[in-house]
Amino acid sequence: MTRVHVSDLVKDYSIRTGLRRSRLRAVDHVSLDLVPGRTVALVGESGSGKSTIAKILTRMEKPTSGTVDVRLDDDTPVQGSLYRRQVQMVFQDPFASLNPFHSIEHHVARPLRIHQRTRTAQETHERVVEMLERVNLTPAEDIAPRRPHELSGGQRQRVAIARALAPGAQVLIADEPVSMLDVSIRLGVLNLLGRLQREDRLAVLYITHDLATARHFSDEIVVLYRGRVVERGPADAVILDPHHDYTKLLATAAPDPERVDRVSLTQEGTDRGDIDNSVCYDHFAGEWQEAGVPAAQARGGAAARSTS
Amino acid sequence: MTNLSPANEPSLVDEAEAEEVARDRAGGAPRSGWRMLLPTMTPWLAVGLVLVGVITLFGIFGPYLVGDPRQIRDIGLTPPSADFLLGTTQTGQDVLAQLAYATRGSLQIGLLVGVLATALSAFFGIYGAYRGGFADEAFSLLSNVFLVIPGLPLVIVISGFVPRESRGLWTIAVVLAVTSWAASARVLRAQTLSVRNRDYVAASKVSGEKPWRVIVVEILPNLLPVIASQFVFAVIAAILGEAGLSFIGLGASNSATLGTMLFYAQNGFALSLGAWWWFVPPGLVIALFGMGLSLINFSIDEIINPKLKNLRQHRRRARKAARLERELARAHRRSRPQEPDAVREADGAKEVSAR
Structure with missing residues (x-):
């Protein structure tokens, strides 16, 4: 069992336009916790910093400031190659995340070999077949020698999940794992992720822009807007009782077939107006907090400035 | 996890996917990675392979079947006959024997330069682009500099600078390779920049692959068609370049190539004396070999595009x-x-x- 404590994560990108340099703050003091057996959904529009957080968590990017603290049950910090074994990621686009040159077996076998989960070729092959069967890719013996272009999007994403779990990962970062898939396949892949999470007691960070699947799939929702957390809380509370203007906007932007009186979509849900991302509603604390500041200062800071 | 019961998991969704699997399976046997890299057989490719194959075999085994190309006889400039299938030179040397040795020499230099130039371009193009930052800047500056250096004059200067005694096969090969890798390196750099940002490269890094394995196992195979095409082109360019150098008398001193044959034919006034059997065969071998490689190259292009x-x-x-x-x-x-x-x-x- 592994837990992740992310605190005050900041990521700045420097942008050069001609001679002028400017700074873009992609992630601004984001804190969150990933606990075994629970799913945290990170919701927000494109450019809100979701994928940057995923990249920092998988150590593809270094944070400008802030810490990612991963610890095992006995409180030993996870570092070095152990980090790669513990924290794995499922990428958004299954058509891009598998190397077209290599077989499915290669994709699942490599993590096993790198992290010395298996020793002999025979053992590796057996383990690969076992992994493929776990993600419902049957008959696995038949699928293993194939190459990615021979599989459908859903099957590829299953391979990507098998690859992520192959090193024995306890923390799974799923970056919009179903957004590129056919609607009819999405539920299957999400159910698979859910089952694996229950079986292995994984800590999952589910990154999405889709509130419906976020509520369906996760226990806690963190809403991100322009790099800052603007609302967080239990999944149902955030969806059913949104406090922040941006969350309300997201909720109304999702088409709801039950609503008869809805205004045309072109008017509704597109008007950004002047949404304030300096405050954050925390459903756990039941109060407004200041966003974009270190966690220690946030509490109570925005109570006076709250808009509602 | 909320209310997703495991009971309904093998649902319609999975059945739909299972159907897809079945349909895929009916589509035929899976092709391995290496198989996919081979071009499909076309008449053009067949012609190219036959031309290159025949000339290569001639270059490899021809010298064993003919006599000494240097042996001088007192029958100067005889047209093709039963004794000498391609006639003789001014000094009575057997043109066929010379052609066999010259083909071998040209193929050697072509292969050598092809390998050297491809290795140089792969190193500077792929490694620089993968590392990014300073290495990339430095390597692309270097290849840009080599790109704008006029090739042939530089080759002439270098070849002229090296004394004739020490101007061997390797010297010429290195000179040709050093002046011809830059363009390929730029193409490879562009291609690598595109490939290294793909998700599967990121995914293999996340799984903990070492950088050299990411380059060699994940990136390189996807560049192989480009590299193969560049190799073939480098061989053509090398054979032509060497022929040009030898023709102006700056070739390797210790080896016979198609270029040196043409050089001696020119010096012996073969053209004005009408001794076509002296200069047509080497010219034809160069032209046909170049054509064969180009035809193969077109087929490789189909894999790239x-x-x-x-x-x-x-x-x-x-x-x-x-x-x-x-x-x-x-x-x-x-x-x-x-x-x-x-x-x-x-x-x-x-x-x-x-x-």
Whole structure:
């Protein structure tokens, strides 16, 4: 069992336009916790910093400031190659995340070999077949020698999940794992992720822009807007009782077939107006907090400035 | 996890996918990674392979079958005869024997330069682009500098600078390789920049692959068609370049190549004396070898740019459909006109071909 404590994560990108340099703050003091057996959904529009957080968590990017603290049950910090074994990621686009040159077996076998989960070729092959069967890719013996272009999007994403779990990962970062898939396949892949999470007691960070699947799939929702957390809380509370203007906007932007009186979509849900991302509603604390500041200062800071 | 019960998991969704699996499986045996890299056989490719194969075999085994190319006889400039299939030179040397040794020499230098230039361009192009930052800047500056250096004059200067005694096969090969890798390196750099940002490269890094493995195992295979094409082109360029150098008398001193043959033919006034058997064979071997490699290169291009392949497949499919239609129409005419099955069949075929 592994837990992740992310605190005050900041990521700045420097942008050069001609001679002028400017700074873009992609992630601004984001804190969150990933606990075994629970799913945290990170919701927000494109450019809100979701994928940057995923990249920092998988150590593809270094944070400008802030810490990612991963610890095992006995409180030993996870570092070095152990980090790669513990924290794995499922990428958004299954058509891009598998190397077209290599077989499915290669994709699942490599993590096993790198992290010395298996020793002999025979053992590796057996383990690969076992992994493929776990993600419902049957008959696995038949699928293993194939190459990615021979599989459908859903099957590829299953391979990507098998690859992520192959090193024995306890923390799974799923970056919009179903957004590129056919609607009819999405539920299957999400159910698979859910089952694996229950079986292995994984800590999952589910990154999405889709509130419906976020509520369906996760226990806690963190809403991100322009790099800052603007609302967080239990999944149902955030969806059913949104406090922040941006969350309300997201909720109304999702088409709801039950609503008869809805205004045309072109008017509704597109008007950004002047949404304030300096405050954050925390459903756990039941109060407004200041966003974009270190966690220690946030509490109570925005109570006076709250808009509602 | 909320209310997703495991009981409903093998649902319709999975069945739909299972169907897809079944359909895929019917599509034929899986092709391995290496198989995919091979170009599909076309008449052009076949002609290219035959030309290159025959000339290569001639270069490898020819020298064992002919006599000494340097042996001087007192029958200068005899036209082709039963004794000397390609006639003799001014000093009575057997042109066929010379051609065999010269072909071997040219192939050696072509292969050597091809390997050297490809290795240089792969190193500077791929490694720089993968590392990014300073390495990339430095390497691309270097290849840009080499790109703007006028190749042939530099080759002439370097070859002229090295004293004739020490100007061997390797010297010429290195000189040609150093002046010809830059363009390929730039292409590889561009391609690597595109490949290294793909998700599967990121995914393999996340799984903990070491950088050299990411380059060699994950990135390199996807560049192989480009590299193969560049290699073939480098071989052509090297053979032509060496022939040019030898022709102006700056070639390797200790080896016989097609270029040196042409050089001696020119010096012996073969053209003005009408001794076509002296200069046509080496010229023809160069031209045919270049043509063969180019034809192979076009087929490799199809792997790099699958659009070309699709175009050909479309044409073939259209031809096949047209043929089928003609045959069915003929069968239809032959059978009784009122036969309902034949009519339906012919209509069906028309529909197929219309698609």
